[in-house]
Structure formats: C-alpha cells, structure tokens
Amino acid sequence: MEIETYNQNGEKVGKAELPDEIFGLDFSPDLVHQVVVSQMANRRQVSAHTKDRSEVRGGGRKPWRQKGTGRARHGSIRSPLWKGGGVTFGPTKERDFKKIIPKKMKRKALFMVLSQKVKDNELVVLDELKIEKPKTKIVKEIIQNLKSKIKNIKTESFLITLPKMDKNIILSTRNIPKIATIQAKELNCLDILNYKYLMLPKEAIAVIKETFL
Numbered sequence: 001m002e003i004e005t006y007n008q009n010g011e012k013v014g015k016a017e018l019p020d021e022i023f024g025l026d027f028s029p030d031l032v033h034q035v036v037v038s039q040m041a042n043r044r045q046v047s048a049h050t051k052d053r054s055e056v057r058g059g060g061r062k063p064w065r066q067k068g069t070g071r072a073r074h075g076s077i078r079s080p081l082w083k084g085g086g087v088t089f090g091p092t093k094e095r096d097f098k099k100i101i102p103k104k105m106k107r108k109a110l111f112m113v114l115s116q117k118v119k120d121n122e123l124v125v126l127d128e129l130k131i132e133k134p135k136t137k138i139v140k141e142i143i144q145n146l147k148s149k150i151k152n153i154k155t156e157s158f159l160i161t162l163p164k165m166d167k168n169i170i171l172s173t174r175n176i177p178k179i180a181t182i183q184a185k186e187l188n189c190l191d192i193l194n195y196k197y198l199m200l201p202k203e204a205i206a207v208i209k210e211t212f213l
Contacts, residue, residue: 003118005125005202008142010149013127016202018118019209025108025115032189035109038099039190046097050090053078059085106188107212113189114198114208121152122197129160129201134171143179146199159195161187163203185211 001018018024053059059078066073074081080088117123124146131138147153157178162169165183173179182191184200184207192198 001118003123003125005127006146006150007127008129008145010145010147016125016205018205019213021213022111022208023115023118023123025111027112027116027119028109031105032109032112032193035101035106035189036193038101039188041097041099043190044097046091046093046095048091049093050087052088052090052092053080053086056084056086109189110187110192110212113192114187117192117198124150124153124158124197124199125205126199126201128203129162129169129199130166131168131172134168136172136175139169139172139179140176143176153197155196157196158199159192159197160199161201161204161208163201163207184208187212 001020001024002015003018004012005014005016007013053076056078059076063074063077064071076082076085078085080086114123129142143156143158147156155178158180160169160173160179160181161184162181163184166181170181173181178195180191180195184204187208
C-alpha cells in the first residue's frame, strides 16, 4: 500500500510504502473498544481515600464504663457512630481497576486503528520531521502549512509520532493545545484515538514494523 508523503512546507514530495499487515486491516469496533477500555482502566489513578476506624488517630481508651452511667455503651470514640470517627464502606486506595488484555489483542487493535486512519485520510506521512532548535513557532508553521495545502485536514488535533527521542520537537509542542508527541515504539490505541490526525515521519514506519511485527 502506498501513501503520499509531504515535506514540512505541506508540499507533495513522493510516496511511501505502508505494510499491509499493519495498515491494511478491517476495523473491529468490539475489539478496539475492549482494548481502549482496558487502557483507560489501567491509567486510572485512585485518589479518593477514607479512613476506617483502624486508621483514625486516637480512641484507644474506652470513653466511659460499660454500665451504670445511663448512656449507651461505647468502646471507642473512633467508631463510625461518632463525629470524627472512621468511615464505613468508604472509598479506599486499595481499589484495583486494572484489566489484563492479551498482547496479541492489543497489537491487532493497534493495527486496526492505524488502518482506519489510512481509510479515513487521517494519516499524514512526512518525508522527514526535523527542527534545529526547540521553538513552538516552527511547529505551528509546519501544522499550518499542512492544513493549508492538504484539503482533508480541517482541525489542528495532531499526534506526532517520533521514530526516536527528539527533545527539540517534544519541547516545541508541549505548549500547543491539541498536539502531542509519542515515540513510534510506544504507539497505542487510546493515544491515537484521542487525536484526529496522526503525523508520521517516514522513518517511524520502519520503527513500527520492527517493534510490533
């Protein structure tokens, strides 16, 4: 499968070969949904935490004697019945939301999402992506060049896939809304689907093939 390639000015400069086993699969919504849900669950951070009666400070002494006071019996002021006491059945940090998905399923879902990006004309392949110094203005100009020259591009939501670590590009994009970077070897369904377009330098295609096949 061949696809048009562009330079940083948005001009067509040739074609690139896309492996059919990665970019030529049919889309299965059920499989992709299952993988995306598992990735979202695995990224979920548990922040809500309430203390039960064993975690609340104090309450080691019996408030008053068992009998003879006319009041109800109590063993600790940290009982859930008391103000400032423990919480019954509250949320705790011990909760685990992780879901295990087989590697083959994750890999196939990734290939399906990449294939769908090609079918929907949402994959932009660049001949190369290089900037001499970290400067947000340069990356904005590249995005604008592509948007003005390629008719399919109607928004500036891009996931830029890097063949290797490139600090200049990473630093240049971190302040631009709706634009993010990711290394080709770390590609996944969730990150790709969070952005409208996938920008891919030609070098990254070989990295994807080497990593996931």
